[in-house]
Structure formats: C-alpha cells, structure tokens
Amino acid sequence: MHGSLALVGMGLAVLGSSIGIGILVAAALQGIARQPEAMNKIQPLMFVMASIIEAIALFVIILCMLNLNK
Amino acid sequence: MSAAFNLDEYINHHIRDSHQWQLPFLPTIQLPPYLSLHGVMLLIGTLVLIIIFCFLYDKKQPVPHGFTNLLEFFVVYMRDEIAIKNLGEEEGRRMTPFLCTLFFFILVLNLLGLIPLFTAATANLNVTGALAFLTLCFMIFGTLWKNGFKGFLKAITPSGIPWLILPVPFLMEFFGIFTKAFALMIRLFANMLAGHIMIFSLLGIVVTLGLIGLPALVLGVCIAAFEVFVAFLQAYIFVMLSAVFIGRMYHPDH
Numbered sequence: 001m002h003g004s005l006a007l008v009g010m011g012l013a014v015l016g017s018s019i020g021i022g023i024l025v026a027a028a029l030q031g032i033a034r035q036p037e038a039m040n041k042i043q044p045l046m047f048v049m050a051s052i053i054e055a056i057a058l059f060v061i062i063l064c065m066l067n068l069n070k
Numbered sequence: 071m072s073a074a075f076n077l078d079e080y081i082n083h084h085i086r087d088s089h090q091w092q093l094p095f096l097p098t099i100q101l102p103p104y105l106s107l108h109g110v111m112l113l114i115g116t117l118v119l120i121i122i123f124c125f126l127y128d129k130k131q132p133v134p135h136g137f138t139n140l141l142e143f144f145v146v147y148m149r150d151e152i153a154i155k156n157l158g159e160e161e162g163r164r165m166t167p168f169l170c171t172l173f174f175f176i177l178v179l180n181l182l183g184l185i186p187l188f189t190a191a192t193a194n195l196n197v198t199g200a201l202a203f204l205t206l207c208f209m210i211f212g213t214l215w216k217n218g219f220k221g222f223l224k225a226i227t228p229s230g231i232p233w234l235i236l237p238v239p240f241l242m243e244f245f246g247i248f249t250k251a252f253a254l255m256i257r258l259f260a261n262m263l264a265g266h267i268m269i270f271s272l273l274g275i276v277v278t279l280g281l282i283g284l285p286a287l288v289l290g291v292c293i294a295a296f297e298v299f300v301a302f303l304q305a306y307i308f309v310m311l312s313a314v315f316i317g318r319m320y321h322p323d324h
Contacts, residue, residue, distance in 0.1 A: 051261075051307045055253060058260035 156317035180301035
C-alpha cells in the first residue's frame with residue numbers, strides 16, 4: 001500500500017469536529033426557529049463557537065502534516 | 071508545458087516564506103537576507119493601515135459618512151461589544167486602541183493573501199506567534215502591573231477547591247495561560263494555511279488534468295470567495311478571544 005499513516009489521522013480528526021459543529025448548528029437553528037427575533041444574537045455566537053471547535057481539528061491536521069513523510 | 075509540473079512544489083512555493091518575489095512581466099525580485107516575502111507583506115499591510123487610518127479617515131466630520139462610517143462601525147463595535155463588555159468601562163476604553171489595531175492588522179494581512187500576486191503573512195507561524203505573544207504579554211505582565219504578584223496568583227487560582235489538592239488545578243490554570251495563547255496562534259495560522267492550500271490544490275488540478283479540470287477552477291474561485299469571509303471571521307475571533315482572556319486575568323470573577 002502506498003501513502004502515509006498520517007493521512008488516516010487527518011481524516012479521523014475531522015470526524016469528531018464535524019459532528020460537534022453539526023450539533024451546534026442544529027441547536028442554533030432550533031433556537032432561531034423558536035424565536036426568530038433572536039437571530040441577531042444567536043447567529044454571531046454560532047459562528048464564534050464553530051470556529052473554536054474547528055480549531056481543534058486544525059491543530060491535529062497541522063500535527064499530521066508534520067509527519068507526512070512516513 | 072516545458073517541465074513536468076510538480077504539484078507538491080507548486081503548493082509549497084506559494085505557501086512558504088522565500089526570498090524571491092515573482093511578478094509577471096518583470097524579472098524575479100531577489101529580496102535581501104534580512105527581509106523575506108512575508109516581511110514585505112507585513113510592511114505593505116502596515117502601509118495600507120497607515121493610509122486608511124491617517125489619510126482616508128476623516129476626523130472632522132461631525133456625523134460620519136462614507137468610508138469613515140464604515141470604519142466607525144467596526145471601531146465602535148470593538149469598543150462597545152468586545153472591549154467594554156470584557157474589560158470594564160475604563161479599562162475597556164484604554165485597551166480599545168490595542169484591540170482595534172490587532173483586528174485591522176490581522177484583517178488587512180488576511181485579505182492581502184487573497185490578492186493573486188501577494189501572499190498571506192498570517193500563514194506564517196512566526197507572524198501569528200508574535201501576535202499571540204502580544205496577548206500573552208498583556209495577560210501576564212498586565213496582571214502583574216495592575217494587581218501585583220498576589221493579584222496574579224489570585225487570578226490563576228480557581229475558587230472553591232480544598233487546599234489539599236489545590237496545586238493540581240493551580241498548575242493547570244497556570245499552563246492554561248500559555249495554552250490559550252498557543253491556541254490563538256495555531257487557530258489563525260491553520261485557518262489561513264488550510265484555505266490557501268485548498269485554493270492552490272484546486273488550481274494545481276486544473277494544470278495537471280488539462281481541459282477536463284476546468285470545473286475545479288470554478289470551485290477554486292468559490293473557495294477564494296469563502297476565504298474572504300474566513301478572513302473577517304478569524305480576525306474577529308482572535309480579537310474577541312484576546313479580550314476575553316485578558317479580561318478574565320484582569321478581573322477574575324473567581
């Protein structure tokens with residue numbers, strides 16, 4: 001087989017982070033659906049939290065990129 | 071194509087720091103050893119900021135119009151929602167210039183990276199490290215200056231823990247200061263780097279596959295448009311988290 005094991009790590013990193021952001025966006029959408037006037041408060045908070053969750057996946061991707069050459 | 075196209079080298083050449091600047095129709099500019107390409111980007115960013123805020127920002131208008139109004143929106147948002155909410159009334163007003171400078175500097179550097187002939191200086195770990203180091207200095211030395219050494223220890227100590235096991239959470243909070251600054255650095259760096267690698271990978275697909283790969287060009291343009299949004303978002307998040315961390319050290323609620 002060809003390739004490095006670090007690529008598998010890269011794929012695994014995205015798994016948990018995507019599920020977490022999916023749950024976050026679902027909760028935010030539910031909140032907006034209950035009370036549409038609250039969209040201006042909920043939406044910026046959603047983006048901020050999504051970026052914090054995304055940062056964890058990006059740490060792991062950067063660490064994997066350092067070990068790419070076997 | 072005269073030489074074989076190496077995708078790896080194409081991406082690395084556009085992402086990494088180098089001492090050569092290739093402009094079209096001009097010979098390659100060879101930069102001196104003390105100034106690299108990202109250094110030139112930093113200088114251009116500073117120049118853009120000075121031009122925008124010293125010359126284009128009209129202070130004499132009683133009611134702001136036009137470009138001044140656009141900048142007012144960001145500056146007032148920084149002061150009211152980010153600085154004063156996290157740092158208190160008077161400390162917030164004193165820290166607003168630092169937070170505004172951080173925001174506009176990071177924003178300009180991120181947006182310069184999306185222009186075809188320039189590269190993103192924030193895709194360099196040293197640049198984001200220096201910016202996170204500023205926040206770290208405010209967190210440590212600012213607290214030492216304001217509250218003294220005892221105040222610094224009080225800010226680190228979590229509350230409501232029996233004294234027997236206190237060293238463990240204390241150490242965790244102490245290293246947490248450095249971890250938060252490290253996370254700020256890595257977040258900005260990784261977001262910018264990932265965006266640029268995606269764009270250059272898609273452009274490399276077009277070159278490798280020829281005419282079949284043209285839809286990849288459309289996708290590349292769409293991702294570049296998304297990167298504008300990511301540039302704004304990452305600058306905002308860096309500054310907001312800086313303000314939150316500094317505020318938690320200056321006025322610990324525990």
